[in-house]
Amino acid sequence: MVSQRLTLQKTDVTAVSLLFNALSNEYRVSIINLLRTGPKNVGEISDDLKIEQTMASHNLKCLAFCGLVTSQRLGKTVEYTLNRETVEPILRLADKHISKYAVNLRNCKTLER
Amino acid sequence: MVSQRLTLQKTDVTAVSLLFNALSNEYRVSIINLLRTGPKNVGEISDDLKIEQTMASHNLKCLAFCGLVTSQRLGKTVEYTLNRETVEPILRLADKHISKYAVNLRNCKTLER
DNA sequence: AGCTTATATGACAATTCCGTCATATAAAAG
DNA sequence: CTTTTATATGACGGAATTGTCATATAAGCT
Numbered sequence: 452m453v454s455q456r457l458t459l460q461k462t463d464v465t466a467v468s469l470l471f472n473a474l475s476n477e478y479r480v481s482i483i484n485l486l487r488t489g490p491k492n493v494g495e496i497s498d499d500l501k502i503e504q505t506m507a508s509h510n511l512k513c514l515a516f517c518g519l520v521t522s523q524r525l526g527k528t529v530e531y532t533l534n535r536e537t538v539e540p541i542l543r544l545a546d547k548h549i550s551k552y553a554v555n556l557r558n559c560k561t562l563e564r
Numbered sequence: 565m566v567s568q569r570l571t572l573q574k575t576d577v578t579a580v581s582l583l584f585n586a587l588s589n590e591y592r593v594s595i596i597n598l599l600r601t602g603p604k605n606v607g608e609i610s611d612d613l614k615i616e617q618t619m620a621s622h623n624l625k626c627l628a629f630c631g632l633v634t635s636q637r638l639g640k641t642v643e644y645t646l647n648r649e650t651v652e653p654i655l656r657l658a659d660k661h662i663s664k665y666a667v668n669l670r671n672c673k674t675l676e677r
Numbered sequence: 678a679g680c681t682t683a684t685a686t687g688a689c690a691a692t693t694c695c696g697t698c699a700t701a702t703a704a705a706a707g
Numbered sequence: 708c709t710t711t712t713a714t715a716t717g718a719c720g721g722a723a724t725t726g727t728c729a730t731a732t733a734a735g736c737t
Contacts, residue, residue, distance in 0.1 A: 466662045466669040467655065468593045473675060475585035476725085480577045493684055506726070508685055509677055516676035518665030527683050527734050537661040541654065542580070548650040549579045552631030556579040561693085562586060563629040564622055564716095589695085606714055619696070621715055640704050640713050674723085677686095 473517040474541070478502060479510045483542075486520065486533035493529055586630040587654075591615060592623045596655075599633065599646035606642055 473479060481500050485491065491499070497507040511531055514520045519538060520531045549556055586592060594613050598604065604612070610620040624644055627633045632651060633644045662669055 463659065463662070463670070464590055464593045464597060465673070466666070467658050468588050468590045469669045469672070469675055470658055470662060470666060471584045471593075472588035475581050475588040477577050477581045478725095480581045480584075484577060494682095503727075504684070505686090505728080509725085512685080513675050513677055516666075517669065518661065524684095524733085529684060534661075534665060537657065537665065541657050541661075544650065544654050544657070545580050545583055546576065548631065548647075548654075549576070549583060552647060552650065553579070553583060553629075556582045556630065557576070559582065560578070562582055562626050564626055564694090591695095607712095616697075617714070618698080618716090622695085625715080637703085637714095642714060677724090 470517055473513055473519060476510065476513075478506060479514055482507070482510055482514065482531075483519065483533060483538055486531060487535075487539075490530045490532040492525070492531070496531065583630055586626055586632060589623065591619060592627055595620070595623055595627065595644075596632065596646060596651055599644060600648075600652075603643050603645040605638070605644070609644065 474483075478500075482496060485496060485499055493504060493507050493511065496502075496511070497504045500507070511520065511522070515522055515531075519534050521534065523530050523532070587596075591613075595609060598609060598612055606617060606620050606624065609615075609624070610617045613620070624633065624635070628635055628644075632647050634647065636643050636645070
């Protein structure tokens with residue numbers, strides 16, 4: 452009997468790092484956070500977050516590519532909806548982790564290296 | 565009575581994005597993945613992953629800063645231990661998400677934008 | 678059709694990040 | 708107390724990412 456594989460394979464390391472890369476940007480986390488209150492179109496997102504429409508579009512594309520949001524055209528506007536199934540538990544874990552093990556992250560702009 | 569706040573505050577957006585930034589690099593995810601098999605010192609990590617010692621050190625510092633690993637000097641060597649409490653559930657969520665919503669991440673090097 | 682509003686795309690400069698080198702510190706051994 | 712082994716740190720050039728601008732596409736209206 453072949454021993455079970457406990458470690459991820461190379462391809463998954465890439466996929467995982469790309470997924471978290473989507474969550475490693477303040478604009479994208481802000482957008483996700485805003486969408487927790489319900490679906491919004493691009494104009495509403497850029498207005499609410501006071502960012503440019505182009506910036507919103509770029510980052511929404513990135514989030515959609517990673518399956519963290521879905522989009523639906525409604526006439527002239529495009530509505531974005533959060534993938535709550537993934538995002539809510541991940542954000543809860545992150546929040547809990549930060550309070551418990553990484554409060555220092557609240558007071559810095561960049562990672563130590 | 566003041567309405568409850570459902571959204572994260574600005575500081576948390578920063579902290580969350582920094583935390584995920586730590587998980588957005590292939591070396592760091594590989595290290596985490598390796599440490600799932602048990603604690604290892606820097607030499608073992610760089611040998612196992614076939615990366616330079618300096619590279620291992622830099623990335624371990626980053627992971628430690630975010631509370632994702634802890635370190636302990638044992639004589640001449642320094643042993644790193646995974647923070648399983650946070651990392652295991654987060655990796656499980658990520659894995660599940662990728663299979664279900666983002667299989668495309670397995671076949672690309674960089675995020676769409 | 679032409680005009681307006683909404684969103685997406687592509688390109689480019691500026692910023693940030695990463696890989697590597699040189700070197701510093703730390704502990705043990707001789 | 709010098710040498711060796713193990714790890715950490717700082718700096719620098721190249722690579723990747725980001726913010727912004729110009730422009731393209733898409734839908735609805737007149």
